[in-house]
Structure formats: structure tokens, C-alpha cells
Amino acid sequence: MTSLKYMSGFGNEHASEDPRCPGALPEGQNNPQVCPYGLYAEQLSGSAFTCPRATNRRSWLYRILPSVCHKPFQPLHEGHLTHHWDEVEPDPNQLRWKPFEIPKASQNKLDFVSGLHTLCGAGEPRGRNGIAIHIFVCNTSMLDRCLYNSDGDFLIVPQQGKLLITTEFGKMLVEPNEICVIQQGMRFSVEVFGETRGYILEVYGAHFELPDLGPIGANGLANPRDFLVPVAWYEDRRIPGGYTVISKYQGKLFAAQQEFSPFNVVAWHGNYTPYKYHLENFMVINAVAFDHADPSIFTVLTAKSTRPGVAIADFVIFPPRWGVANNTFRPPYYHRNCMSEFMGLIKGHYEAKEEGFQPGGASLHSMMTPHGPDADCFEKASKAKLEPERVAEGTMAFMFESSLSMSVTEWGLKTSNCLDKNYYKCWEPLRSHFNPNCK
Template identity: 55%
Template sequence: MPTSKFSVSEKYSYLNGFGTYNESEAVHGALPIGMNSPQKPPYGLYTEKLSGTAFTAPRHENQQSWLYRILPAAMHEAFETLDLSDHQSTLPTGAMKMHQIPNQIRWNPFDFNHDVDWVRGFNLVGGAGDPAMKSGFAIYVLAAGRDMGREAFYSADGDFLIVPQHGVLDIQTELGRLLVRANEICVIPRGIRYRVTFPDGPVRGYICELYQGHFQLPELGPIGSNGLANTRDFQVPTAFFEEDESSWNVICKFNNTLFSASQDHSPFDVVAWHGNYYPYKYDLGRFCTIGSVSYDHPDPSIFTVLTAPSEHLGTAIMDFVIFPPRWLVQEDTFRPPWYHRNVMSEFMGLISGDYDAKTGDGFRPAGASLHNIMSAHGPDAGTHQAASQAKLEPQKVGSQSMAFMFESCLMMGVSEWGLKTCQKAQRDYQKASWVPLKSHFKHPDGGAVNGKQ
């Protein structure tokens, strides 16, 4: 049986900071002093370097960590294809087959699934690009209720941005443990091995897998040095290891195919580590909202928590944006989002509460919507009418609510599961939202329009 070097109260302690150098050791003296790879590391450990970028990436972009572990990660049997044909999971296999359509799509809340674990609980909603070419992303709905056994999972395809909507994730990573609840997010970078259990019962949520680059904090520009998500509020795990010589399986997602390899020891045997490539979590309630205090509704980019830039400055492969509780105080302004057509694709989800730009129960927690590139959208008819007639006074919106958006410069395709199989796509989305809109145009000369009475 595994033997823990931490008590229950200690194993969920965290180091603060994101994108910065961190170090942690579970045994005092396990971190070498003055060098990364001594001839004989302390306590007979093995040195292993984990690189999230090319060795020759610019210094300010380079991401790497040094691990000091009981046995190196290479000590396992050969990987073989993992057969999931007896499960309902729609994790993509091979090239993603997508429906590229301009229609606005909205989904009813996705179901729970009590019978599957983390690896078998992914359902592909859509995406763009190719993991083999390190381009694009995929979006999944997660629904699972069973703990992983003696298994560890990692994706060689990309970083996982995990957004729980219900339940608690106990994530045991190589670098330490993270306890992630609804209204928190977690990022597991490419290649890091982890195991997920559910101490509070079944979970449901959303996942964005980023094939291209890594998530980072957005530049603040004229905002200055403070605001939005602050570095100090991100939490990084402390070292935590197991000495376990029983049989384990390591499951790898590699070019959208799952492989499994067996080994005779726990993958979670890192006694110490240091570097800037690590998993982390963030409490969305700590986001410092910035907004207009005079007139006009600001662009949603003002609510960006994390971004994954493209090669074109100011354009993201993926932005993670939230719409938290906030005050609206603008004068002579239509306060909900204006009607718009966007060169970016917008996938929205709702963690809790009601989204202020939609009325009724069409957009509910655990549901989602997609407004693809140049697909027109905006407030539904009821919201437009109410906002047009509302008294413009200071107003708190989004109380007890948290909506989010995955926004990308790429055209997002929709999977067969997302479009048809899950049976959650609303057939009357357009009809219920925008068809009821009426013309209120009044010509200044009393009724002549284009020269006609």
C-alpha cells in the first residue's frame, strides 16, 4: 500500500504564484543546491527534466521544471492502444470529424454520468486544428462519478483547462495535489501525469484542451499593473509523493488516441521539484473586475482570466473569459452586450445562476452555447426590451452567477455528439431568442421610407 509523507491537513497546501519560479520538497534536503543535475542527487533520487517549451525558446517564454523522483517516468512497459469501445465516452480518435456550420447553437444542461471515471468521462463537443501539428483546441463536456483506480493520465496533445460546474475534483499530480471545486479552475499542462477522484460524489464541467502554446495572463495595457486575475491568487501544489510498488497503468492521450502502459510502481513519486512548468488552480471569485464608469458597454476582453496568444499580436488561439458579479453604472447606455458579429468563435458555459444577457430558462447551469465566426447574436428579445426601458441607476448584475467563455480566432467545428447524439441542442434557439424582435423604426418625416409612403 502507498505510504504518504504528509498528513491529510498538509497534503492540500499550496504555493502561491503563477508563471513564476517555484520550488517544493517533501523531504528536507531533497532539492540539490547550486546545480540541477548532480552526479548523485540527494537520497538516491533520479533527476528528470520536464520541458513545456523547446530548449531554445526565448528566456521569457521558456517553461521547464526539474523533478527529483524515486524512479524516472521512463520506467514502464510499452504503450498499447486502449480500447474504450464498451464506454460511452466520445473522446476523439484520430482526426477530429467536425460539422462546420454557421447556425447559433445552444445546449440544455448536460447529463451526469455516475458510471465512468475521469478518462472515460470526456465527451467532445467541438474544436479546431490538429494536435499533431500543435495547432488549435478541443472542447469537452465532462461527466463522471467513479474514482480512477491505480491509473495516471496525461495528454501529450495539449494543456487541459478544467472548469468544474458541479462537484469536487481531488487531483493528484506528479508535483503535488490540488483540490478543485466549482467556481475554481485548474490547468494541467501538457505531459504532466495525474489521477482524479471525486470526494463529494459525481462531477460535471467543461474542459478546453489547448494544442497550441500555453495559457498565460493577459497583458494589462492601459489598465496598469493591477486588476483582472492577479498572479498571487494562483495556487501551485507542494511536493507530495508515494512509495508504492504495486501495479499501475499510465494512460496517454497521443494525437487523439488513448494508449496504456503498465508499470510496477506509483507514477506519483516526485519527492522534490523546482521550475516554472507546473499545474495550478485559481478561484474565480478573486477576479478583479474592470468596467466602464461613464458610458458604453466594454468589450468582453476586459474579463479575460487567461489567454493563449497566436502569432498575431492581440489575437488569441484561446481566451478564457468570465462574467462575474459586478456593478453597472454607465449613463445613457444599453447595458447588456450589444448585438454583434465577431471574427472570433464564442463558446459559453454557465457554472451557476442566471446570465444577465438572457431571460427565461434557455441558458442554464451546465448548459452551453456556440456563436461561431460571424454568426450574429446578442440579447434575446425579452432582455432587449427590459434593458431598453430600465431605469439607469447603479445596478448589481450576476449576483450568485458565474458564466464563462472560451473565445478563439479559429472556426469551431461541432462534433456529431454535440450536434445530435447528446440530444441537448435546442432546436428553437433562434426562434426563441431573436425571431420575436420587432422593428421600432420611426422615420423623422412621419413615415416616408426610401421615398415610399
């Protein structure tokens, strides 16, 4: 496996060149008349040219051939991607899915693209406002083909199996308990090493950023220095049979052929890059007196909307931590929310649903649909001795939270065959403890 190197810092301006070609980065200007080594200069813009400096995102790529050299795109019918949210009737019920099944390679070979399935979402990519949540299940690597997303950013959460992701900026090895973000327009290919599964949060029209810290102060949650960016790595490879470049455009897939590898970037510089982050580096903030803090204190990344304090999507985790709150029901409280809450489990047992909520599965609690701990969790937590305890040890659950009201796809409700139709029964054993004569 190719050795991997990284540069750290979220959103920083970085510069990198493959050590096989020292001096590949032009000096003094971005687009000289003749680039070093006879390379082509190409800019990748992730924001409008006139965005304020703090939000302006772009990178310069110095490549062997520009990305414009390809045949016309043609429709590609793979996977189960959609943004048509009216294909089934709305369903406000609490929804839970058992672990999504990974086909055996001997029965059905699926790579990252052909194994993509849209589970739920809202909004519309042409209007540049919305989100989609996808599940990927694959058992083989992408060979001589790559994908880029014209619609938005992919936040990828592997749950089973590691991903070796080759990008135009270099390579990233992403394992369970890590995440990576491939931003809009960046070409990438995924190599896997057996049966692989995970979750994807896609956002249209906004980029992920670190949440504001407010009264927390300068330190806490995800620290910028823990985000890693790949270093330049190129391949100068011609493919006689053709290389397939796949574009996700307006919610559909299209494929074009070219005669060379798209990963031919010898050097690059800029602040618009792919990046990865290890969830164990998250600095947890928690309640240390009484009551149960809102899950917003566990936000790793946010994609802001135009309304202050309201996100198109937040990526929230529930890592191992200490519980010390006094005279407090410590698990998550019963709740109705003006946000949509999609949860997944990377490993372990989630404290509020230790049995039915499994790694590789998911749940969706839609706007104002009540949810909370199951009956067993409530009874145990109500009687537990309140002393310092480790919470979520060996566990990593996460939440994609959105201000948008999400619809579930036909694949999610019917085709996948993973919907747990008995989910509602986990609350049926709850009984009344009310006694008007006993305070």
C-alpha cells in the same frame, strides 16, 4: 482527505520538497551524480530548450523511479475524444446545449477519462496549432490510473462537484468557481465525490499566460499572486496488479502498465507546474460613463497566436460587478464576430439569456454568426431605470473565445441528446420599434 498546501504566483520559479524527506532538493546543481535519498533526477520541459528566458519553461523532478519505467503503450478505447472535425457537415447556426447529463453510477460508472467527450474544436495536434473543447461527466474516481496530455494544455472548469487532483507536483482541490491548468505532459489523477461535471479547454502548441494590461496599468484582471501551485507530496506505492498510465497522443488515448505509482516525486523545482485560480479573485474592470466595453476586459488567461493581439484561445469570465453606464443599453450588444465564442455557465442566470441558458449547459456562436440578448432581455433592458445596479449577482458565466473556426462533433450534435433545437426561437419575438416620424 490529505491536507493541501500551495505556493502563490503565476509562472514563478518555485521549489518544494515533501517534509518527510528534508534536503531532498539537490544543492548547487540540478543533476548530481547521486541525488539525495537515492532519487532519480528527471526534467520536464514545456518549451524548446532554446526559448528566450522569459518563455522558457521547465521543472526538475526528483523521484523514486523515473517515468520511463513502463510497459509499451497500447490503444485505449474510452470516452468520445476526437480531433477529426469533418465527421459531420459544418453548421453555422447558433447552437445551445441543455445541461449535459451525468449518468448514475449504478447504471454506468464513469471516471474523468471515460467521461471525456469532445464537443467542438479546430486545428490539429500533430501540427501543434489548434484547440478542442471537451465536456467531462463522471461519477467515480480514477483508481490506480493517471492521464497525461501529450497534445497540449488542459484548462479545467468544474461546474458541479469538486475535484481532488493528484499531480506529480502535489495535490490540488478544485471546486466550482475555481479553475485549474494541467500543462502538457503532466501526469494527474482525479478523485470525485459524487456526480461531477465540467468543461475543458485544450490548446495545442501554446501555453496559457496572463494577458497584457496595457493602459489598465499594473493592477487589474487576474493578479499573479492569486494563482496557486501545489507543494510536493509523494507516495511510494507498488501496485501488484499494475498501474495504468494513459497518454492522450495525437488526439487518441493509449495505456501503458507499470508497477508503481507515478506520483513518486519527493521534491521538485522549476517554473513549469500545474496551478489553480479562484474566479472570485478577479479584479473587474468596467465602463463607468457610457456604452458597453468589449468582453476582452474580462480575460483571465490567454493562449497567444503568432499574430499580435490575436489569441488561439482566451478564457473570459463574466463575474458579479456593478453596472453604472449612463444612457446605455447595458446587457451585451447584438454582435457578429470574427472569433468563435463558446459559453458555459457555472452557476446562476446569465443576464442575456436568463431562461434557456442553464448551468452545466453551453452555447456556441461561430464566426460571423449573429447573436445577442433574447427578446425578453432586450425589452426589459430598454425600459429599465438607469441607476447603479449589481450585475450577475450569484452568477458565473464564462467564454472560451478563439480565432479559429470551430467544428462541432457528432457527439455534440447527435449523440449527447442535449442540443436545444429551439434555441433560435428566443429571438423570434423581437419586433420593430422603428418610427421615421419620431426621433
